[in-house]
Amino acid sequence: MVETTSILIKDTTLVSDSIQKTSILIQDNKIEEISNKLTDNDASKVINASDKLCMPGLINTHSHVAMTLLRGVGDDQELQTWLNEYIWPKEAKLNDELVYAGSLLAMAEMIKTGTTTFNDMYFFMEQTAKAAEESGMRAFLGYGMIDLFDDEKRKSELNECKKLIKNCHNTANNRIKVAVSPHAPYTCSEELLIESKQMARKNDLIYHIHVSETKTEVDDLKKQRNQTPFEYLNDIDVLDDKTIAAHGVWTTDDEMKILNQKGVSVSHNPSSNMKLASGIAPITKYLENDINVSLGTDGVSSNNNLDMFSEMKTMALLQKVNTLNPKVLKTKTTIDITTKNGAKALNIDAGEISVGKLADIILVDTKLPHMTPLRSPESNVVYSALGSDVNTVIIDGKIVMEDRKLTNLNEKEIIEDVSQLAKQL
Ligand SMILES: [Zn+2]
Known part of the structure; x- marks a missing residue:
């Protein structure tokens, strides 16, 4: 008998430099087989x-997903003014209900544009965890710790982080993990960072922090x-292969x-860096220096999607x-950074379509004017x-969107909720 948790993606074209059809069998939450010999009988669900x-x-x-609530707030400002005058006063009014609604909206948007995993730093994170559990997304969630060099605040921030680990780490079939997330070297004391x-x-967790975002x-x-910044963080021994530094715009040789x-x-956030005029991160240099570069959107108020x-x-x-070199960031490198x-x-x-990997897979429509002709899937x-153009999304072996319809979330209701709730901010 065929298991109910198997999915066959039939006659698809893998994004690589050649165009060749194959099929992919997903069993539970993993890619079980890739072959053009697979048939409809091999799975209970055929796409x-x-x-x-x-x-x-x-x-x-790198994201702050509940900031969808602040879409359109504080355009055209530099980072410090943007934070002090626009973002932080509104964030002071956040609560469980708002963060939950904003997180659901973000997840609807992320799934509909092909994101399967996100690494988030924000507040009221148990609400974001609840939304991730419901949406089916894979999430790394960090409570953004800021002590502003205050002793008492440091202790309470660390407690919040500890609570989140206890309540959310390795939940939702291990889709949800907690990342320890001190906000930045300029908002956290040395003691808090350490x-x-x-x-x-x-706890063997990711350490997620903003570093070297602006020249200031x-x-x-x-x-x-x-x-x-990185000399300082190295000096206090917080850098290792579990550290994700967001931005890294002003990094020296x-x-x-x-x-x-x-x-x-390094998590690169080009739109946010451009919008806040923070600068251009030296991505080609990072790659030359064999540093792992990944991609992020940052929050919606600095992107704005x-x-x-x-x-x-x-x-x-x-x-x-x-x-001034068109040969840098070739299409394959660009896709690798993103996956x-x-x-x-x-x-x-x-992050790869190969046997044994987690089944986090997206299918992209090709029968569209701007996708024709399909000479090179990577280029398109x-x-x-x-x-x-993302048509179908599978996360952890489960279909979370099929033919552009979200399977776990009520898109209409989510949009209506946030439209109403955002008025409170
Ligand atoms: Zn950020």
Whole structure:
């Protein structure tokens, strides 16, 4: 008898440099077999994908998903003004209900644009966990710790983090993991950075932090400690292969050596860096220095969406114009950064369509004017595709969207809820 949890993706075209049809069998939450000999009898559910491209789900390694509530707030400001005058006053009004609704909205948007995993840092994270559990998404969730160099605040922030680990880590069939997430070196005391790293090491968790986002941040730290951000973090021993540094815009050549030695992953957020005029992260240099680079959207107020297809194209174009070299960030590298490298950063066995990997898979429509002709699937995915071309999404072996319809979420209701609730902010 055929198991009820098996899915056959039939006659699909894998995103690679050649066009060749094959089929993929998913058993439970893993890719069981890839072969053109598979038949309808091999699975209980068959998806005919003959006019679709098949690729690993996109991995967003830096987000603040509930910020969907703040879409359109504080456009055209630089980071410090944006935070102090626009974002933080509104965030002070957040509560469980708002974060839950904003998280659901983000997940509807992410699934509909092909993201299967995200690494989030924010507040009221148990609400985001609840939304992730319901939506079927794979999530790394971190409570964004900020002590502003206050002793009491440090202790309470660490307690919040501890509580989140206890309540949410390894829940939802292990789809949900907690990442220890001190906000940044300029908002966290040295003690908080160190003690939170100890907590991450003790529980074998990802350590997620904003680093070297703006020139001001770097200049201030140099004045205070005569060190650059990564020199400082290395000095207090919080860098290792479980560390994800978001942004890394102003990283120096000497810091590159540190990142390489320690195996740190950098999460690149090109749209946010461009919108807040923070600068252009040296992605080609990171790659030359063999540093793992992954991709993120950052929060919606600095993007202003969560579409990783758009982010992927922006990343490639930005590096080309920045280096005046069209040969950098070739299509395969660009796709790897958005899939495989994200999985490496988060230490999950996903990000590739190969046997034994987690079944986090997306199918992209090809019978569309802007996807025709299909000379190179890689080229069309990076330069032509839109997030809305994603037709079907499978996460952890479960279909969470089929033919553009979300299976676990009520899209209409979610949109209506957030439209109403956002008025409170
Ligand atoms: Zn951020």
